[in-house]
Amino acid sequence: MVENLVIIGSGPAGYTAAIYAGRAQLKPLVFEGFSAGGIPGGQLMTTTEVENYPGFPEGVHGPKLMQQMRQQALRWGAVLIADDAIAVDFTQYPFAIASADLLEVKARAMIICTGATAKRLHLPGEEKFWNNGISACAICDGANPLFENADIAVVGGGDSAVEEALYLTKYARRVHLLVRSDHLRADKTMQERVFHHTQIHIHWHSSPINVDGDEVLRSVQIRDTQTGAVSDLTVGGLFYAIGHTPNTQLFQDQLELDEAGYIKTQGKSTATNIPGIWAAGDVQDCVYRQAITAAGTGCMAALEAERWLSTDAIASGEGNAIAC
Numbered sequence: 001m002v003e004n005l006v007i008i009g010s011g012p013a014g015y016t017a018a019i020y021a022g023r024a025q026l027k028p029l030v031f032e033g034f035s036a037g038g039i040p041g042g043q044l045m046t047t048t049e050v051e052n053y054p055g056f057p058e059g060v061h062g063p064k065l066m067q068q069m070r071q072q073a074l075r076w077g078a079v080l081i082a083d084d085a086i087a088v089d090f091t092q093y094p095f096a097i098a099s100a101d102l103l104e105v106k107a108r109a110m111i112i113c114t115g116a117t118a119k120r121l122h123l124p125g126e127e128k129f130w131n132n133g134i135s136a137c138a139i140c141d142g143a144n145p146l147f148e149n150a151d152i153a154v155v156g157g158g159d160s161a162v163e164e165a166l167y168l169t170k171y172a173r174r175v176h177l178l179v180r181s182d183h184l185r186a187d188k189t190m191q192e193r194v195f196h197h198t199q200i201h202i203h204w205h206s207s208p209i210n211v212d213g214d215e216v217l218r219s220v221q222i223r224d225t226q227t228g229a230v231s232d233l234t235v236g237g238l239f240y241a242i243g244h245t246p247n248t249q250l251f252q253d254q255l256e257l258d259e260a261g262y263i264k265t266q267g268k269s270t271a272t273n274i275p276g277i278w279a280a281g282d283v284q285d286c287v288y289r290q291a292i293t294a295a296g297t298g299c300m301a302a303l304e305a306e307r308w309l310s311t312d313a314i315a316s317g318e319g320n321a322i323a324c
């Protein structure tokens with residue numbers, strides 16, 4: 001039995017691709033995941049309120065939003081399997097996928113939506129204050145009333161850290177940028193903006209080692225990486241900006257990836273380097289990393305796959321992208 005379309009991943013990208021492919025009567029098979037690269041439903045399952053997804057003026061609980069996307073995919077005939085893909089072979093056609101529960105599936109077309117994982121520091125008190133003061137996304141959580149006029153710490157020294165620090169000055173009284181070394185790795189222009197920003201204070205040679213608070217985060221303990229001295233910084237928020245790991249382990253020798261491990265897509269499309277395979281969401285996006293952009297590219301991938309499957313593109317070996 002060969003499936004028309006197999007989708008790997010069940011975040012906003014995977015479910016949106018499933019909704020569009022289901023409506024196109026492709027009866028997509030979705031490996032929703034189980035424990036590899038997150039949980040079924042993806043990153044939004046680990047948050048509380050999502051305030052920037054269009055259509056929800058009062059905000060929506062992350063898990064509820066994902067449950068609704070899942071219901072919508074089921075309504076349009078997607079077949080959902082709560083299982084991890086553990087091996088793929090894109091050198092053969094139809095493509096082959098094997099799952100942790102020993103399922104072996106062949107597919108005419110595939111959409112990869114395995115997302116990315118925000119790196120965490122795994123500080124002793126981190127779990128308690130995750131979503132209650134600790135976050136890994138300033139755009140997602142910066143406007144939370146918890147951070148209004150508060151002192152906020154941002155950890156990191158690269159482009160993301162600098163961008164997050166600048167972004168958070170809209171809400172915070174003061175942003176403390178905690179940098180492990182004596183220099184920033186960010187783009188020079190952005191560095192200049194940070195150096196001259198009156199609300200940003202840079203702490204060189206500083207690494208967080210613990211967090212404390214009551215119901216919400218109240219302080220972060222910092223170690224001086226040169227002297228070993230430990231001090232407390234009173235903050236209402238702590239943002240990790242230490243990078244993301246794209247969930248592409250499985251595709252390492254199969255698809256073209258960039259230096260950071262993200263799947264490379266071509267031009268304005270979600271096409272990968274292999275005809276018949278598309279990638280959508282955070283797994284191919286190190287820039288925007290939002291639910292709406294993941295859903296948007298999931299839609300693109302499904303439309304591209306549907307168009308590709310319904311022409312004789314397979315026989316002619318034509319690429320994945322669709323023209324205007």
Ligand SMILES: Cc1cc2nc3c(=O)[nH]c(=O)nc-3n(C[C@H](O)[C@H](O)[C@H](O)COP(=O)(O)OP(=O)(O)OC[C@H]3O[C@@H](n4cnc5c(N)ncnc54)[C@H](O)[C@@H]3O)c2cc1C
Pocket residue numbers: 008009010011012013014031032033034035036037038039040041042043044046047049050051052053083084085086113114115116117118136137140141247250280281282283289290291292294
């Ligand atoms: C705490 C937090 C809060 C956030 N808040 C917001 C917000 O308010 N607004 C916003 O727009 N964005 C927010 N984001 C970002 C948003 O969640 C992501 O941009 C979005 O979820 C990316 O969607 P995705 O479909 O690409 O991947 P993900 O959501 O990462 O989902 C990936 C999926 O792939 C599955 N998977 C991985 N490997 C395998 C495998 N081998 N086999 C099968 N399945 C696999 C996982 O189980 C998961 O279902 C937040 C992120 C975090 C971490």
